[in-house]
Amino acid sequence: MYKKLLIFLFFALLLYSCIGTDIVEDEVFPENLQITSAASSLKVGESFQFRAIYFGTSGKMEDVNLTWRTANPNILSIAQSGIATALDTGTTYVIVSTASISDSVTVTTGAATVVSETERRGTFAGLNSYDVEGDFILEQKGSSLELTFSGNFSATQGPGLHVYLTNNNNSVSGGVDLGELKANSGAQTYEIEDTELFNAYSYIMIYCQPFGVPFGLGTFDN
Amino acid sequence: MNTVYKISFAFILFIMGLQAHAGGGWPQPKNSGYFKLGQYGIIADNYFTPAGDIVDITTTGYYSTYLYGEYGLTDRLTAVVYFPFFSRSTLNQLEDSEGNLIQEGESVNSLGDTDISLKYNLINKSVAVSVALTLGLPIGNASGGTSGLLQTGDGEFNQMLSVEAGKSLGSEGKYYVSGMLGFNNRTEGFSDEFRYSLEGGAHFGKWWSILRMYGIKSLKNSSESFQPNNGIFSNDIEYVSVSPEVVYEAKENWGVSMGAGFAFNAKRVLAAPAFTAGIYLKI
Structure with a gap:
């Protein structure tokens, strides 16, 4: 009787203590196409490179064929590479589209070229009853981006906290991992090599990577 | 940033509630003992x-x-x-x-x-009362796995003083109730804890059915500068658990037990039932 019980306990342990597999369910996201590099004003005679990013239903960035056009080609012409040239004064739209979705920005042609915003700001708030607070700024710095948390940043201690760019306010699906959170409080900076990401995401998430728990969400104000 | 983190060890505390049915306020008589080989497990998502x-x-x-x-060093002192x-x-x-890692x-x-x-019996009449000093030796792994996230110990040496009381009820001790109040002093900057339990058991033939409530309340007195390696997981843990258990007395001197623990009103612990099974021997 002793032996049988011991054997039972042994095999129960073996079966119970194996490393299992968790399947992360696919999330379906709405398609998203965004013009990420834009000039709000363009000097007549000058050119500017417009760029756009497409997110598929998987939430991930995908390469797709983009079609560029302007609402008034007499004022502003644009090549399929996204390079636009101001031909005359006026106001028109730059439109980019895929087979199923489009995005547009207003462009004024005239005396000067003004590149749209070069910085985005936002504020953190906690999720799932964890405390995360403080301000942040995402800036274009030459050929890269720089995400800076202000000195008033603080986050609850946690295991394996990472910083993500994401378009989902409760998951990091389709997001970009910027690396491990450098400190639980105070100013800190994360460099992002791909400038295309400047306008691509709506949120900064502080995320417990090993256990898959969002700790905090930073929402861009612009 | 310190990268050594640990998984909550609060669930281990369920064991304390699950294993102690030989205890209560009653001491082991001199040279007598109760020994148990047990298996404990919890899986939580x-x-x-x-x-x-x-x-x-x-x-x-x-x-x-x-x-x-448990072994009776004297009629009053039990190790x-x-x-x-x-x-x-x-x-x-x-x-x-799609199966991608x-x-x-x-x-x-x-x-x-x-x-x-070490448990010392103060009163052993209709009500048995004992005091106990428990030392928690941190010999487990406090930062295991490639990421340092897994642990089999909390890495701190704690000392708990407790008072236990028990009373047999009914003819031939067919029923019993017992309770415990304890103060757990934790080191390494962790908050101290107040612990308590209440337990009742009933004897039917060869079966004991036991219901136990076990609770932990943090005193939240870790210093403000305390930066726990294990962040959310090991400091200021709180919960109340309920643990039903059945014990089958196969023979007079040995038997088997099975139980489960369910936590509620909890903070910073895994939210899943814990299970235990074991074989005990009395000498």
Whole structure:
């Protein structure tokens, strides 16, 4: 009787203590196409490179064929590479589209070229009853981006906290991992090599990577 | 940034509630003993946050094979040992729906944190009252796995003073009730704890049915500068658990037990039932 019980306990342990597999369910996201590099004003005679990013239903960035056009080609012409040239004064739209979705920005042609915003700001708030607070700024710095948390940043201690760019306010699906959170409080900076990401995401998430728990969400104000 | 983190060890505390049915306020008579070989396990994909909300987490598990023993050094003084000689902590692998690996699973195996106690019986009449000093020896792995996230111990030496009382009821002790109040002094900057339990048992033929409530309340007195390695997981843990258990007395001197523990009103612990099974021997 002793032996049988011991054997039972042994095999129960073996079966119970194996490393299992968790399947992360696919999330379906709405398609998203965004013009990420834009000039709000363009000097007549000058050119500017417009760029756009497409997110598929998987939430991930995908390469797709983009079609560029302007609402008034007499004022502003644009090549399929996204390079636009101001031909005359006026106001028109730059439109980019895929087979199923489009995005547009207003462009004024005239005396000067003004590149749209070069910085985005936002504020953190906690999720799932964890405390995360403080301000942040995402800036274009030459050929890269720089995400800076202000000195008033603080986050609850946690295991394996990472910083993500994401378009989902409760998951990091389709997001970009910027690396491990450098400190639980105070100013800190994360460099992002791909400038295309400047306008691509709506949120900064502080995320417990090993256990898959969002700790905090930073929402861009612009 | 310190990268050494640990999984909650609060669930181990369920063991204390599950294993102690030979205890209460009653001492072991001199040269008599109660020994148990037990198996404990919990698998959780939910977690109680610091506010008590339940959130989804990557599935994690803790398993322990332990020896528990009580031995009467004198008629009043009883030595108690809880020794998890094999402890295993696991974190599941993550895959997407197409089978692509998202995150490797991992595990750590080692000895677990061990408790040794001395219990002194003050009163042994219709009500038995004892006081106990329990020392928690941090011999488990406090930062296991490639990420340092898994643990089989909390890495701190704690000392708990407790008072236990028990009373037999009915003819031939067919029923009993017991309770415990304790203060757990934790080191390494962790908050101290107030612990309590209430237990009742009933004897039917060869069966004991037991229902136990066990609780932990943090005193939240860790220093403001305290930066716990294990962040959310090991400091200021709180919960109340209810643990039903059945014991089958196969013979006069040995039997088997099975039980489960369910935590509620909890903070910073895994949100899943814990299970235990064991074989005990009385000498």
